[in-house]
Amino acid sequence: MQHALEGSQALARAVSLCRPQVIAAYPITPQTHIVENLSRLVADGELDCELVSVESEFSAASVVLGAVAGGSRAYTASSSQGILLMAEVLFNIAGLRIPLVMTCANRALSGPLSIWNDQQDSMAVRDAGWVQLYCTSNQEAVDTTIQAYRIAELCELPVMVCVDGFTLTHTLEVIDLPESEQVDRMLPEFRFERALDPLNPISIGTLVSPDYFTEIRYSHHSALLEALPVIEQAAQEWQAISGREQPALLRCSGPEQARIGILTLGSVAGTLEAALELYTDEPATRLIALRSFRPFPSAALQVACEGLTDLVVLERAVCPGSGGILGSEVRAAFSEVADAPRVHNFSVGLGGRDVPLDIYPRLHAALRNGDGLPYAILDLEPERLPASA
Amino acid sequence: MRQRDNKTSILGNYSDMIEIRIHGRGGQGNVVAAYLLATAAFEVGRHVQAFPNFGAERRGAPVTAFVRIADRPIRRRCQVQHPAWLIVQDENLLHLPDITTGLLDGGAILVNSTRADAELSQELGCPVVALPATRLALDVLGRPVPNTALLSAFLALTGLLPQDALISALGARFRGEILERNRALIEQAAARVPAGAWQEPEHAARA
Numbered sequence: 403m404q405h406a407l408e409g410s411q412a413l414a415r416a417v418s419l420c421r422p423q424v425i426a427a428y429p430i431t432p433q434t435h436i437v438e439n440l441s442r443l444v445a446d447g448e449l450d451c452e453l454v455s456v457e458s459e460f461s462a463a464s465v466v467l468g469a470v471a472g473g474s475r476a477y478t479a480s481s482s483q484g485i486l487l488m489a490e491v492l493f494n495i496a497g498l499r500i501p502l503v504m505t506c507a508n509r510a511l512s513g514p515l516s517i518w519n520d521q522q523d524s525m526a527v528r529d530a531g532w533v534q535l536y537c538t539s540n541q542e543a544v545d546t547t548i549q550a551y552r553i554a555e556l557c558e559l560p561v562m563v564c565v566d567g568f569t570l571t572h573t574l575e576v577i578d579l580p581e582s583e584q585v586d587r588m589l590p591e592f593r594f595e596r597a598l599d600p601l602n603p604i605s606i607g608t609l610v611s612p613d614y615f616t617e618i619r620y621s622h623h624s625a626l627l628e629a630l631p632v633i634e635q636a637a638q639e640w641q642a643i644s645g646r647e648q649p650a651l652l653r654c655s656g657p658e659q660a661r662i663g664i665l666t667l668g669s670v671a672g673t674l675e676a677a678l679e680l681y682t683d684e685p686a687t688r689l690i691a692l693r694s695f696r697p698f699p700s701a702a703l704q705v706a707c708e709g710l711t712d713l714v715v716l717e718r719a720v721c722p723g724s725g726g727i728l729g730s731e732v733r734a735a736f737s738e739v740a741d742a743p744r745v746h747n748f749s750v751g752l753g754g755r756d757v758p759l760d761i762y763p764r765l766h767a768a769l770r771n772g773d774g775l776p777y778a779i780l781d782l783e784p785e786r787l788p789a790s791a
Numbered sequence: 792m793r794q795r796d797n798k799t800s801i802l803g804n805y806s807d808m809i810e811i812r813i814h815g816r817g818g819q820g821n822v823v824a825a826y827l828l829a830t831a832a833f834e835v836g837r838h839v840q841a842f843p844n845f846g847a848e849r850r851g852a853p854v855t856a857f858v859r860i861a862d863r864p865i866r867r868r869c870q871v872q873h874p875a876w877l878i879v880q881d882e883n884l885l886h887l888p889d890i891t892t893g894l895l896d897g898g899a900i901l902v903n904s905t906r907a908d909a910e911l912s913q914e915l916g917c918p919v920v921a922l923p924a925t926r927l928a929l930d931v932l933g934r935p936v937p938n939t940a941l942l943s944a945f946l947a948l949t950g951l952l953p954q955d956a957l958i959s960a961l962g963a964r965f966r967g968e969i970l971e972r973n974r975a976l977i978e979q980a981a982a983r984v985p986a987g988a989w990q991e992p993e994h995a996a997r998a
Contacts, residue, residue, distance in 0.1 A: 406833035408826070569868050573842040574826045576833055576864075669868050676867035758869045 404578050409540040409570045412577045413505060414439030416544040418449045419585040420503075420551050422477040423592075424469035426454040426462045430484040431517045432567035433507035437479060459484040463491035470500045471606060473597030475551065478502070481567055482509035485523040489530070492560075496531030497622065498607050501554035501594065502561075503547065508668065508718075509567040510753040518754020519567040520718040521667060525727050531622050533561040533629055534696040538653070538671040540570050540577050545648060546693075548580065549636040551589050556636075557629045558596075564695075566669040566718075568754070584643050626697040633694050651699035653691045654706050660688040663710040663743065664765065665703075667692050667717060667728060670750070670757050674716075677762030684766045695728070700735040707736075710743040714765055714774065720749045725777030733776075746774030750781050757781070808861040809951070810871040814890065815880030815938075818850040823964075824878065824938035825856035830960035831942070831952050832860040840865045853884055860951070876989070878945055879903065880924070880937050891915060899989055901945050903937040920948060920984055927983075931976040932969075939973050940980035947981040950990040954981060 407415070413436050417425075425444075427437045443449040452469075456462045459480050466476040480488060485506060495502055506524045510516035524534060533553060537543040543565045550561040565571060598604065610618060630651065637650035653671075656678060662685055664674060671691035678687060690706050692699075707713055715729040724730065729747025736742035746769060751757040761780065768774055811828070815821035822843045829841035837860050844855035857871040873893045879885060882904035891900070894917060902911065904921040911919035922944045924937035932939075939961065946952050954977055961973050 404833075406826075406830045406839060568842070572822075573840060573868070574829050575840050576838055672866040672868045676865075756870045758872060759867060 403581075404576055406574055407540075407577050407579075408435065408572065408574045409543065409565065410435030410507075410572065411439050412540050412544050412579065413547060413565065413571070414443060415579055416547045417477050417505075418443050418451075419580060419582050420477075420548060420589055421475065421586075422449075422451055423474035424452045424454065424466060424476040425478065426456050426465035426469070426476070427478045427480065428456055428459045428462045428484060430459070430481045432509055432519070432571045433479045433481040433484070433505065435571060436505060436507065440477075459487040460491060463488040463495065466502055466504075467491060467495050467498070467500055470495075470502050470594065471498070471596075471598050473592070473594045473599075475592040476502055477504065479505040479507065481507040482511055482517075482523045485527060486511065489527055492527050492530045492532065494607065495560050497618075499558045499596075499622070499625070500560055501558050501592075503550040503554055504560070504562055505543075505547070506562050506564045507567040507571045508564055516753040519569050520752045520754070521564065521566075522719045522752075524562060524564045525719040527562075528696060528727070531559075531626065532696060533557070533559050533626065533633070533694070534564055535561065535633070535693055536564045536667040536691075536695060537566075537570065537693075538669055538691050540565075540573065540575055541646070542649070542693075543570060544577060544579065545640060545644065545646065548585055548588055549633075549640050549648070551592075552636045552639065553629060553632050555589075555592060555594075556632050557625060559625055559629055564668065569669045578644075578646065580644055587643055588640055630694070630697050630699055630702075633697075649691065649693050651692075651694045651702040652706055653693060654688060655691075656688040657686040659709075660686040661709065661711045662686070662766075662769065663688040663690055663707055663713045665690040665692060665713060665715045665728070665732060667695060670716065670718065673757055673759060674762055677759045680759060681763050684763055687762075687766075692728070698731055698735065703732065703735055704739055707743055712769060713743040713745050714769065715745060715747045716750055716765070716780070717747070718749065718751045720752065720779070729777060744775070747777045748774045748780040749777075750779070752779070755781055808859055808865065810874045811858040811860075811876050811878065812871050812874040812893075813856045813858065813878045813880070814884045814887075815854055815856075816850075816884070817852045817854050819880045820936055820938040821854045821856050821880060824880070824942060825858050827938070827957065827960045827964075828858050828942055828945075829860070830963065831946075831956040832858075834956040834959040835952055837862065837952075838864050840868075844870060853887065874898065876901065876945070876949070878941050880941060882906065882921075885911070885915065891917065899948075901941060901948065901984075903941060918989075920944070920988070922980060922983055924980065927976060927980055931979060932972050940976055943977040943980040944984045947984050947986050948989040950987050954978075 469476040634650040637648040641648040717728040726747035825841040829839035840859040877900045879902040899918040903924040924940040
C-alpha cells in the first residue's frame, strides 16, 4: 500500500516487517530516526522484539553479533563515526560469517566534523567482508532491506544496506510498503545451523594458526563472490512477490546507442536521471547505478558498459593520496578487457555539498576537456581553498 | 523530451512540477510544514517529495525546507534552486540577503506578518501576501505555531489542493480536539487571503 513517509520511517517499518528478534543500535545523525521509529514500534506492541539499549556503537554491533550467533534474526543501524567505532566488530561479524543486516545511513567522516551525506563511512569498511548494497531511492531502501535478510541468511554473510543520509533518510516521499504476508513469503523463519547451543557447545572466533587462516580468508572471499547470483535471485524473488521491478547487481538506463556512460552509487542516480531528460542537447548517455559494491560485479559491469567509449565514475568519497575508490575498482575490472571504455573518475558532493541538476552538463563539459584522467573533484571551488593550497 | 528552462517562466516549471521553499526558524515546525504540504498533495494522488535543507537545526536558527509536487514520479534529489513560491514563517527572515534567491519570475511570497501586503511587495520587489499566522494560531490553538495557518492560506491563494487534503494530512498527526481546532484555524486562515490570487491558467494549474 502506498504511503507518504519519511525515508527513516519507511525503513523502520520495512525492518519491522522482517520480524527481527533482537535490535541494538546507538543513535547518531542521520540514522537516528530509523532507531527512534523502531523503538516506537516496539513500545506500541507492533513489533515483538528485544530492543537492547547500549552505550556505544561498539556494543550495539557486539550485541547483534551475539544475538545472531545465538540463532536470532537481528538488526542494527549506524552512520559515520558510529560505523568507525563498530569497525572492529564489523570485521568480526563478517569473519564469523554472521548473517546480520544493518543500515548505513551514509554520512561523511571526521575531521573536520560533518554531519552531512557522502559515502566515506561505508567505503571505510569496504574490506570488512560484508555485502554492501547501495540504494537510489527510499523505495529501493525498503525493498533492499527485505532482500538483504534473504541474501544474508542464504549466504551466511552480513549485509550492509547503504542509504544516503538526509538525502534519503530525511526525505518524505511516496513509498509502497509491502504487506507482512508478502515479506513472510520472502523470509521464512530464521534457522541458523551454527547457532550457539549450550547443549551442544562449540567455539567460534578462536585463535587460528597460520595453518588455516589463509583457507578461511579464501572461503570468505569465495562466499562473497558466490553471493553474486544470490543477490540476483533475491531480486527476482522479491520482484515476483512485490510486483515492483527490482534492480539486482546494477541498474542501467538511458539510450542503447550511447557511447558515454556515467556510473554512480546511491541517490545521485535519481538527479542524473532527471537531468538526462532536461538537458537533451548533451550526447546520449547511459546511466549505471551500481547496487552491489561488495561483491563487486565485474562481469555484469563489463556487460553494462558494452559499446561505451567513455565511462565516468562519479563517487561521493575520496581516498586521499590515491583518488577515487570506486573509480580504481572500475579501472581494475576493465584491466583485461579489450575495447574497454576510458574511465574518467570524479568525486562530487562530499560532506553534503548539493549535487544539482547541472552537474550533468558540467560532467559532459569536463569530458570534452579530457578531465578526470585519472581523477578530479568535479565540484571543487578553488576560490574557497586556503591560501597555501 | 523537450528541453525546458525552468529559470525563465513560472509556467514552464508549473506545467510539470511545482517546487516550493519554506523558510522558518528551528522549532517553528518548518520540516513538519513541508511534510504536511507534501502529504496533503499525496492525499489527492500527486507524487511528492519533501525534505529539510539538512542542517544541525537549533531552536531559533534560520532553517529551510523544500517541497516538490508533480504528476509523475520525482527522481531528482537536489535542493530546490528555483522555487515558484516561498512560505516564510518569520517576517524577520525577509531581511536575509538571499531570501528571494532563485525565486521564479511570476513567483510570490507568503509571509507570517502583521504588515501590509503592498508595503512588503514593494520592499521585496515581488508579490507578497502577509498573514498574521502566529496571532491566528495563538487565538485558535493557544500555541504560537504558524505553519498550519500558512499552509491553509497557501492552498487558498494557489488553489493547488483542496483544504480537505490538508485536513487529511493533519489527521495522520492529530486527533480529537486538537484536530478540530486545526480545522477551525484552516477555515479562518483561508478566509484571510484572496482566494485564487496566485492561481495560474488552466493548463498550469493541472500540475
